[in-house]
Amino acid sequence: MAQQERAIETRRRLLIGAAEVFDERGYAAASINEIQERSGITKGAMYFHFASKEEIARGVMAAQTELPVDTRSRSASPMQRAIDLTHELAHQLRTNVLFRASIRLTVEQGTFQANDSDLYDWWLRAFGQELTRARDGGELREELVPEDVAASVVGSFTGIQMLSHVMCDRRDLHERLARWWEQILPGIATREALRRALPTGSPELGLTGGT
Amino acid sequence: MAQQERAIETRRRLLIGAAEVFDERGYAAASINEIQERSGITKGAMYFHFASKEEIARGVMAAQTELPVDTRSRSASPMQRAIDLTHELAHQLRTNVLFRASIRLTVEQGTFQANDSDLYDWWLRAFGQELTRARDGGELREELVPEDVAASVVGSFTGIQMLSHVMCDRRDLHERLARWWEQILPGIATREALRRALPTGSPELGLTGGT
Structure with missing residues (x-):
């Protein structure tokens, strides 16, 4: 894997792991350590992508609004x-x-x-x-x-x-x-x-x- | 005030203070210290009534279900x-x-x-x-x-x-x-x-x- 692909993959794993923890515990009770453990990446890699829990949460929110949820219906109505x-x-x-x-x-x-x-x-x-x-x-x-x-x-x-x-x-x-x-x-x-x-x-x- | 009345008043103040903190921060981010400070009662008095943040939250919930919200309408419909x-x-x-x-x-x-x-x-x-x-x-x-x-x-x-x-x-x-x-x-x-x-x-x- 090229370095950039690896960085994208790491970021994706981090966001998924963080989403799991936020979904289970909510923002306040989620710890950055648990997010790091859940996503299975190193602390160094995590802080390369995100400086704080708040930034990770913003990343999760941003990934959501990119979902093309309004495109599948083929109804004319x-x-x-x-x-x-x-x-x-x-x-x-x-x-x-x-x-x-x-x-x-x-x-x-x-x-x-x-x-x-x-x-x-x-x-x-x-x-x-x-x-x-x-x-x-x-x-x-x-x-x-x-x-x-x-x-x-x-x-x-x-x-x-x-x-x-x-x-x-x-x-x-x-x-x-x-x-x-x-x-x-x-x-x-x-x-x-x-x-x-x-x-x-x-x-x-x-x-x-x-x- | 008789001792029992005072205890009821203390409990009420504690629940109101706790409700304010839970309403603003949510359960996970609410601290028991802030609840105690907000309600203006001593740590001793607080632990006399409730052993933990969870018990306080239960007390807030219980106080709510006692509200007679379904009694005021006089409509026959x-x-x-x-x-x-x-x-x-x-x-x-x-x-x-x-x-x-x-x-x-x-x-x-x-x-x-x-x-x-x-x-x-x-x-x-x-x-x-x-x-x-x-x-x-x-x-x-x-x-x-x-x-x-x-x-x-x-x-x-x-x-x-x-x-x-x-x-x-x-x-x-x-x-x-x-x-x-x-x-x-x-x-x-x-x-x-x-x-x-x-x-x-x-x-x-x-x-x-x-x-």
Whole structure:
């Protein structure tokens, strides 16, 4: 391996190890020694990449926002793409420790001194965009403001995944989201959009078994 | 003051001081020294009441579940009482540090070794009860399971208050909740219940200015 490739690989291992520790313990209780041991790299290599626990946490958060979570749905319906995005985020939460750690670092406000709203802002933009398209395409009830609906979706998603985490380690997260969409769609979708919408996500995503 | 009264007052001051520290820093970053200093009581008095940080945290959580948050609404409609309960919880979050600290101790899973689901269970029961009455009274759409709707309400409330906290220190929490109820009511309430429901809460609660 060339030296640069090795440095990239070391950085990746460090971020994964750090994400595991942050996900399990939260920021405040995570120790830099445990992060170093978990990732299996030397102290020297760690400090070559990151000067502090805070920098490592920023690295984990940054790696998360690079994830292309909003690209997999092939639905032509923006409302369906918004539904699909929640299931994709749920899938990431269940399978990607970098993503889980980022969520925990975000929701545990005040312990980690990053700008707490970065991840929320990113989600609000992603859902706001799809819901604006949904309004323009006649799928969102016209009396609603897309950004208000996006705020409800992001807030609800955040809390529903937490409840699912506490109750059963997120095993039923897709089902909880599907039920939530069934409940909220009649109030936000136009009649035609409601008729077409699949609360369990587009089947081609293969995330929930579909219906 | 009799000795027992003094002990009760000391315990109360300790729990308030601890709640302030837990609310600001989270469980892991809160130190027992800071809790003692913040509450202004002696180390001896503190250890008379609580042997450890974990015991103090349990005391804060226990004080929260004694709050009579579900008693103030005088609405005859169970659906309206469920709406009112979310606004009362929002009001507690904005004004009661014991309550805020309990929420933070609950949502920061894993750092504090209590049974993380206690507070959620309590809320799920409270909302499940009102929504079961709503179904029996013809206010909840009959194809829905009251417990499923309660799970969505509790999950959504949890996340929406977090988003409001990060964005503006919960200043707009009542407005966010009112918008969320406007969006979800058409999908869960019967036509008659929807017509009567006040998403901003019963005016006699005086929590949101009403509409």
